[in-house]
Amino acid sequence: MSARKAAEPEGDYNIPDNWINKNFHLRVMHEGKSFFLITEGGLIFEYLNSDNVWFWLRHDHPTAMRGALGNYNGSLFLVDEQRSLLIRERDSAELAWINCTAMKKGRQVIGGPPWDDLPGKSRNARKEDALFFVSKSGRLLQFAVALRKFKWKDCRYPASTKIASIADQELLRENVVFVIGRNGRLYQYNKVTELWHEHYQSQHLVLSRSPGTAMRLSSLSLQGSLFMLSADGGLVEYNWNPSNGWNWIEHGTPDPSVILVGSPGPCFTGAHLFLIGSDGKVYLRFLDNGTWKWRSCGFPYMANEKHVSDNHDRKETCTSDDLADRLEKIEEKPPKP
16 A cells, blocks of 8 residues: 555654664764764764774764764764754865754654664665655655755655654665554565555564664575564564565574563674673574574673783773763763864
């Protein structure tokens, strides 16, 4: 059914204040060279590699930020506390900001694509390039970015529900955006035909409203999976292979006493997926000789560990408390005029 014929669905809801920061606080700009972190206080930090030395760089803006929703061709897309979509880009030697929500047909946004590309894969710019976002009112929004001809388009929502989050944008299928409805079901939008499609899902399986992540070995093969969380905190896989087509696989949780929280990902090499447990531990779901297994990676905490370095090891390490203290001190300082 065309989205244009869809009746207004019921069940609108207000997202928690920390939802955007919880799901979109980290973004890779240049793989292995630069990533951005948005703090709970709304500050923007870049972790930058210059001449094999990593250091933190703060980027100031008049309003507090809530999350980093995407990047394209060296430009970073962020959402501020007013839920306005902003572009941070470099103009010669200076940094410039563009308010996309203030443009014609611009909207307030609460979410975007979970990942910008497959790890290790570079994509050439195309004239049809666009980023997709979720509006405050639960609509799927397309924002054209190619050749800086910025333009908003309202793709609406499926017939039976508004949108909670984007599970994948064109990593698993070209021209297709997978979304999770506020009713906990999976849908897709085809940006060429402009049609919505609901995927089959058993009634007992209700998806979490958190974003998902795609796992695909090669751009030359359609085989791959979408990983999402269920409403009760289990890991769910929606897999496609040439023999059986689409199939749902419920992976459950790493331990009966633990549920999974946040958003799944990142994934690597088509067989390793990282997740966060309710006990604060990092867990790895991985394929071992064709069998899925769980592994606990423990806590990202090193207070009682000493770092030994020599001439071959110049990397700096700090405990989580050290990093938190540094960010806290920076947040307390007023930004430079």
